[in-house]
Amino acid sequence: MSTIEADGVGxxxxxxxxxxxxxxxxxxxMWLFIISDALTFTALLMAYSYLRVxxxxxxxxxxxxxxxxxSTVMTLFLLTSSITMVFAVSAAQQGRMAASFKxxxxxxxxGVAFLLLHANEWRTLxxxxxxxxxxxxxxxxxxATFFTITGLHMLHVTIGVVALIVISLGYKSGKYPADYxxxxxxYWHFVDLVWMFVFPLIYLLSVAPSGAAH
Amino acid sequence: MSHGTxxxxxxxxxxxxxxxxxxxxxxxxxxxxxxxxxxxxxxxVGMGLSLYMRLRLAWPSGEFPFFGGAQMTxxxxxxxxxxxxxxxxxxxxTTAPQGGFxxxxxxxxxxxxxxxxxxxxxxxFWVTFVAFVVMILAFFVEGxxxxxxxxxxxxxxxxxxxxxxxxxxxxxxxxxxIGIFCLGALLGALNFIATTLDMRxxxxxxxxxxxxxxxxxxxxxxxxxxxxxxxxxxxxxxxxRTAGTSFFVPGGLVISExxxxxxxxxxILWQHLFWFFGHPEVYIAILPGMGATSQILxxxxxxxxxxxxxxxxAMCGIGLLGFLVWGHHMFISGMSPYTAMVFxxxxxxxxxxxxxxxxxxxxxxxxxxxxxTAPMLYAIGFVSLFISGGLSGIFLGxxxxxxxxxxxxxxxxxxxxxxxxxAIFGMFAGTQYWFPKxxxxxxxxxxxxxxxxVTFLGVYAIFMPMHYMGIVGHPRRYAxxxxxxxxxxxxxxxxxxxxxxxxxIGAQLLFLFNIIWSMMKGPKAxxxxxxxxxxxxxxxxxxxxDNFGGRVPVVYRGPYEYSRPGEAKDFxxxxxxxx
Amino acid sequence: MSGNxxxxxxxxxxxxxxxxxxxxxxxxxxxxxxxFLAYIHLPVGLMLTILLGLSIAKAAMIIAYFMxxxxxxxxLVLTLIPMWMMCTLLMLVIFPDSFRIQEWGWPR
Numbered sequence: 001m002s003t004i005e006a007d008g009v010g011x012x013x014x015x016x017x018x019x020x021x022x023x024x025x026x027x028x029x030m031w032l033f034i035i036s037d038a039l040t041f042t043a044l045l046m047a048y049s050y051l052r053v054x055x056x057x058x059x060x061x062x063x064x065x066x067x068x069x070x071s072t073v074m075t076l077f078l079l080t081s082s083i084t085m086v087f088a089v090s091a092a093q094q095g096r097m098a099a100s101f102k103x104x105x106x107x108x109x110x111g112v113a114f115l116l117l118h119a120n121e122w123r124t125l126x127x128x129x130x131x132x133x134x135x136x137x138x139x140x141x142x143x144a145t146f147f148t149i150t151g152l153h154m155l156h157v158t159i160g161v162v163a164l165i166v167i168s169l170g171y172k173s174g175k176y177p178a179d180y181x182x183x184x185x186x187y188w189h190f191v192d193l194v195w196m197f198v199f200p201l202i203y204l205l206s207v208a209p210s211g212a213a214h
Numbered sequence: 215m216s217h218g219t220x221x222x223x224x225x226x227x228x229x230x231x232x233x234x235x236x237x238x239x240x241x242x243x244x245x246x247x248x249x250x251x252x253x254x255x256x257x258x259v260g261m262g263l264s265l266y267m268r269l270r271l272a273w274p275s276g277e278f279p280f281f282g283g284a285q286m287t288x289x290x291x292x293x294x295x296x297x298x299x300x301x302x303x304x305x306x307x308t309t310a311p312q313g314g315f316x317x318x319x320x321x322x323x324x325x326x327x328x329x330x331x332x333x334x335x336x337x338x339f340w341v342t343f344v345a346f347v348v349m350i351l352a353f354f355v356e357g358x359x360x361x362x363x364x365x366x367x368x369x370x371x372x373x374x375x376x377x378x379x380x381x382x383x384x385x386x387x388x389x390x391x392i393g394i395f396c397l398g399a400l401l402g403a404l405n406f407i408a409t410t411l412d413m414r415x416x417x418x419x420x421x422x423x424x425x426x427x428x429x430x431x432x433x434x435x436x437x438x439x440x441x442x443x444x445x446x447x448x449x450x451x452x453x454x455r456t457a458g459t460s461f462f463v464p465g466g467l468v469i470s471e472x473x474x475x476x477x478x479x480x481x482i483l484w485q486h487l488f489w490f491f492g493h494p495e496v497y498i499a500i501l502p503g504m505g506a507t508s509q510i511l512x513x514x515x516x517x518x519x520x521x522x523x524x525x526x527x528a529m530c531g532i533g534l535l536g537f538l539v540w541g542h543h544m545f546i547s548g549m550s551p552y553t554a555m556v557f558x559x560x561x562x563x564x565x566x567x568x569x570x571x572x573x574x575x576x577x578x579x580x581x582x583x584x585x586x587t588a589p590m591l592y593a594i595g596f597v598s599l600f601i602s603g604g605l606s607g608i609f610l611g612x613x614x615x616x617x618x619x620x621x622x623x624x625x626x627x628x629x630x631x632x633x634x635x636x637a638i639f640g641m642f643a644g645t646q647y648w649f650p651k652x653x654x655x656x657x658x659x660x661x662x663x664x665x666x667x668v669t670f671l672g673v674y675a676i677f678m679p680m681h682y683m684g685i686v687g688h689p690r691r692y693a694x695x696x697x698x699x700x701x702x703x704x705x706x707x708x709x710x711x712x713x714x715x716x717x718x719i720g721a722q723l724l725f726l727f728n729i730i731w732s733m734m735k736g737p738k739a740x741x742x743x744x745x746x747x748x749x750x751x752x753x754x755x756x757x758x759x760d761n762f763g764g765r766v767p768v769v770y771r772g773p774y775e776y777s778r779p780g781e782a783k784d785f786x787x788x789x790x791x792x793x
Numbered sequence: 794m795s796g797n798x799x800x801x802x803x804x805x806x807x808x809x810x811x812x813x814x815x816x817x818x819x820x821x822x823x824x825x826x827x828x829f830l831a832y833i834h835l836p837v838g839l840m841l842t843i844l845l846g847l848s849i850a851k852a853a854m855i856i857a858y859f860m861x862x863x864x865x866x867x868x869l870v871l872t873l874i875p876m877w878m879m880c881t882l883l884m885l886v887i888f889p890d891s892f893r894i895q896e897w898g899w900p901r
Contacts, residue, residue: 016325016769017416021869025330025408031869032404035877036442042877043446043487046884047461050483054894068828075824083817086859087810133458133476141478144459148450182861189860196851199824200844204831439880480894486887537883550889 030183034190037156041194044152045201048145059137063208066124071203074117075195081110082192089185092171092178100181104168107188111161118154122147146202153198156191163187228759238340240332243757245339246318247652252343253310253641256301258726259350261719263298267291272705272712274694289379291693292361296380297353299364300388303499304395305346307637311502312437313339313402315644316430318652320406322750323424325415325767325789327760330408334401341398345391352380352387360385363691365488368462368481372454373474389452396445399437406434415749417769421526422788424748424773425512425519428526429505432533433498439537440494447487454479482547489540496633497536500600501529503640504571507593510647511575513746514590515582516784518774520574528567528574535564545616554613561611568604572597583777583784587744588662592643595670596636602674603632606681621691624684627677635673642666642725649729650743654756655736661728665721672718679707747785748773808858816858823851 013020021028052058062068088103129136130143167184170176229235239245269276270286321329329335352359358380362371366388375382410431414423423431450461454476462484465477512519519525541549541557575597584590606628609615619625642665649657683704688695695701742751749767750757767789775786827847830840857863862870 012419014420015416016414016418016422019412021411021866021872023865023869025412028412028869029331029404029408031873032407032438033400035873036400036403036438038877039439039442039880040446042881042884043443043490044450046887047446047450047483047487050887050891051461051478051480053888054480054891055478056895056898064832068831072824072828076821079817079820079824082855082859083813086808086813090808090810131458132453133460139478141460144453144457144461147457148453148459152449186860189855192859193852193855196855197848200827200831200848204827204844205837205841207831435876439876443880480891482890482894483887486884486890490884537879541886547890548893550893553886553889 024179026179027183027186030186034186037190038194041149041152041197044149045197048149048201051141051145055139055141057138058206059135059139059142060206060208061130061135061137061142062203062206067121068203068207070117070121071199074114074121075199077110077113077117078192078195081107081114082189084110085185085188089182092181095178097172100178101168101172104164104171104181108161108164108168111157111164111188115154115157115161118150118157122150142206149198149202153191153194156194160184160188160191238336240328240336241759242317242321242329242332242335243652243761245335246314246316248339249309249313249317249342250315250645252339252346253306253314254726254729256305256309256346257638258722260298260302260306261722263294263301265715265719267294267298268712268715270294270693272709274696286693288693289361290358292363292378292691293359293380293384295691296361296363296388297349297359300392301349302634303364303495304392305342305349307499307633308395308399308437308495309342310641311506311637311644312406312430312433312498313342314641315426315506315648316406316433316502317402319648319750320409320427320430321413322753322757322761323427323748324410324413324418325749325762325769326409326413327762329405330413331405334405338398338402338405341394341401345395345398348387348391348394352384352391355383355387357382357384360388362388365492366451366484367488368451368454368479368484369464369467369474369476372451372462372479372484373467373469373476374455376469376472376474386452386455389448389455393445393448393452396441396448399441400445403434403437403441406430407438410434415767415769418788421523422769422772424505425508425522425525426502426505426748428529429501429508432529433501436494436498436501436533436536440491440498443487444491444495447484447491450487451484482544485544485547486540489543490537492543493540494533494536496629497532499633499637500640501532503596503637503643504529504600506640506644506647507575507596508571508578509748510589510593510643511578511597512774512776513647513744514585514587514593515579516585516776517578517582518772518776520577520580521570522772522774524570525574528570531567532564532571535560535567539564542611542616545613546620551613558611558613562608565604565608568600572601572604587646588657588659588666589643589647589744591663591666591670592639592646595666596639596643598670599631599636599639599673602678603628603630603636607632618687619684621689622684623680623688623690626690627680627684630677630680631673635677639669642669645729647744648750649732650739651750651755651757653733653736654739655732656739656743657732657736658728661724661731665724665728668721668724669718672714672721675714676711676718679711683707745783745785747771747775747787749788752787752789808861808864813858816854820851820854823847 013022019025019028084103084106088100088107091100091103130146132144132147134140135143163184167176167180171178171181229239229241236244266286270291275285317329317335321327357375360366360371360380361378362381362385366385370377370381371385410427450459453459454461454463460476460479462481463474463476463479464481467474467476508519508525539557539561541553542561545554606624610619610625610628646657646662649655686701686704688701688704696705739755741754744751749769752767753762769788770791771786771788773788777784778786827844830843835843
């Protein structure tokens with residue numbers, strides 16, 4: 001029940017005139033966007049799981065070296081870039097522009113390292129014969145799902161890196177407020193979050209049985 | 215009349231120049247009209263396509279213009295089916311009710327000067343416009359428009375041009391268009407949710423919002439959650455067609471004596487992903503019409519909406535349940551009967567909040583001092599069509615009956631009445647109701663009433679017989695059944711429906727003429743010609759650039775203060791202070 | 794490095810550097826556990842459950858602390874998380890169809 005008094009002044013945060021969640025609209029929208037994008041990735045991971053369950057001879061193709069080692073290092077880079085992003089946001093909120101700028105660029109570095117390692121991993125797998133429609137190890141859907149999911153994730157990381165660069169320059173020049181750093185940070189953490197699911201579901205569930213490394 | 219005001223906010227500058235004012239405007243009112251015009255264009259394209267379909271069905275061996283004197287092949291018919299469905303569902307039913315009226319009136323009804331993100335708003339419209347252009351281009355590429363129907367089931371939609379004319383480039387254009395549309399819809403949904411939550415004026419609590427604002431909010435939430443899944447499905451389908459993946463294509467498929475080089479996929483996966491989106495989509499299509507109907511029934515019955523709280527709960531219930539029932543489009547896909555039972559129970563239970571809303575609409579009118587203006591007629595028409603269409607849904611919601619009725623004309627009759635025509639009536643009602651505010655002129659009542667009656671009787675004449683045809687067993691998406699023994703007797707019914715369709719579609723030209731005539735020569739509209747209470751009627755017609763002319767409204771009352779005892783007039787505006 | 798602002802009223806400095814670093818280390822450790830698990834021979838169903846559980850735990854920590862949701866109004870949490878959860882749980886309904894395909898051993 002609304003608690004509005006006769007002169008129209010509201011007493012509940014839901015009575016209008018204020019944001020009920022106490023956060024700026026742009027930040028709320030980033031959260032909403034994250035929910036929607038999370039559902040896109042969820043749908044893709046569900047599709048992958050569905051196809052894997054219904055398939056025979058799914059390849060167990062990721063050898064410890066280089067695949068699992070490299071993808072673990074990629075995970076570490078992404079997690080580290082998340083903590084640097086936290087520091088960047090914290091610094092921005094305290095008005096320490098230069099420090100924030102440095103931390104954002106540390107995050108960019110982590111993201112770029114991730115992308116380079118990932119691109120190299122793709123190249124290695126393609127050299128071994130992995131394609132979207134075939135591979136030397138088993139079910140052809142392995143390549144299809146691998147490239148689609150990791151590809152879409154890479155696209156999101158790339159967009160994040162570009163966004164971070166733009167925001168860092170804008171923030172440093174005073175064009176963007178500290179809020180924008182936080183909002184871009186939310187996107188970056190989301191990208192990391194998706195990887196928390198992609199890494200075990202795609203890589204760790206397809207480890208090659210212990211044997212020769214490459 | 216006094217208007218409650220708060221301290222005036224920072225006023226942003228009005229745009230100057232043709233491009234900034236009319237094309238790339240950031241003003242939610244202009245963007246709303248742009249969406250509305252897009253839908254108006256799309257609906258006439260969609261109707262033209264359906265007219266061609268009806269001509270083919272009634273006179274299967276006839277020759278039609280635009281085909282170079284040749285007969286219409288079954289594949290061309292399927293292309294019409296596909297594009298009619300796609301254009302109507304996406305570019306009419308998902309644009310005008312939400313993007314059109316919602317964009318125009320949500321900020322005003324909650325007392326804001328614009329949407330939360332004007333630039334994003336402009337982008338969502340132009341992204342949607344690009345999607346429409348890409349969709350129309352599908353007619354003109356090699357092979358023509360796709361023939362997979364608006365649901366684009368694989369494997370036929372995934373294997374490329376070998377599946378039929380239009381399944382090459384045309385199908386690619388379709389998928390790309392829908393993908394672009396998803397992005398536009400998602401951006402729009404973000405904007406609506408943020409605006410509704412954050413931009414309400416002081417005193418405009420959630421439970422004081424007009425029904426229309428609630429409906430636009432719930433619709434936006436549905437869109438936010440559903441379109442992401444469609445985007446994923448579209449990406450996978452496009453990859454199947456262009457990158458050699460086999461998400462949806464099983465092995466061993468032979469088409470035209472050619473073995474298709476795909477294996478391992480599952481067509482059922484597409485159905486699940488598509489309908490997970492597809493069912494909420496139909497609620498996105500119908501909910502705004504429900505909100506407009508509630509609003510208009512209250513205004514022209516001079517009574518509050520009956521059971522406001524129940525209406526809000528029912529709306530949220532419909533939104534939630536809408537996500538749980540997608541399997542009822544897949545009863546014949548071979549799913550486990552236990553799964554079917556669960557989907558069936560959930561589907562039938564959507565009847566409960568729908569019935570609550572229907573009874574409340576009737577309750578709103580009951581005992582009211584009804585003014586039978588054109589908007590009121592359309593709103594009552596909406597209720598009628600929703601009941602008719604909804605009742606046939608109860609049959610389809612039972613797997614045992616659906617096994618027989620799936621893919622027959624019974625389904626076609628059902629969804630046209632409950633979604634197609636009811637939502638269109640919601641749009642007619644909204645147009646008639648809000649035209650004075652949007653354009654500052656009144657629409658012609660006589661033309662509107664003639665249009666209403668011809669359309670109302672016409673759509674019943676078109677779609678009611680289809681239920682009978684479906685029970686006889688007439689399948690849908692067939693260009694010509696006149697050679698089939700048990701269906702040949704229905705050919706007369708096809709002819710009857712086609713004549714009804716011609717008359718009804720002809721009547722829409724009257725509606726179009728009414729709009730254009732009234733825009734140019736209609737009588738000037740006052741601020742509040744309908745004597746309604748919501749905030750859009752407290753500002754001039756058409757509104758100034760920043761809606762409230764620099765003042766910030768303060769809201770003291772609920773949205774349906776009609777026929778209040780002890781008041782001088784039979785309505786009290788929302789922003790009139792208590793005495 | 795940010796200092797200790799945990800006691801500051803209502804603003805965004807709710808986590809300390811030390812706390813964020815702790816969360817980060819926990820995330821790294823959990824990652825190591827996951828990689829380790831991949832190499833011991835657990836039955837697939839059990840492994841999948843544990844991996845998903847760990848992933849959800851990691852995701853929850855990132856959302857709560859790095860994305861700050863722990864310190865926002867609870868109504869925001871209630872608005873966001875159930876939406877995603879509901880849609881995810883609903884998508885699980887598609888799996889009986891995939892089990893069916895697996896059982897019947899359709900031609901590949």
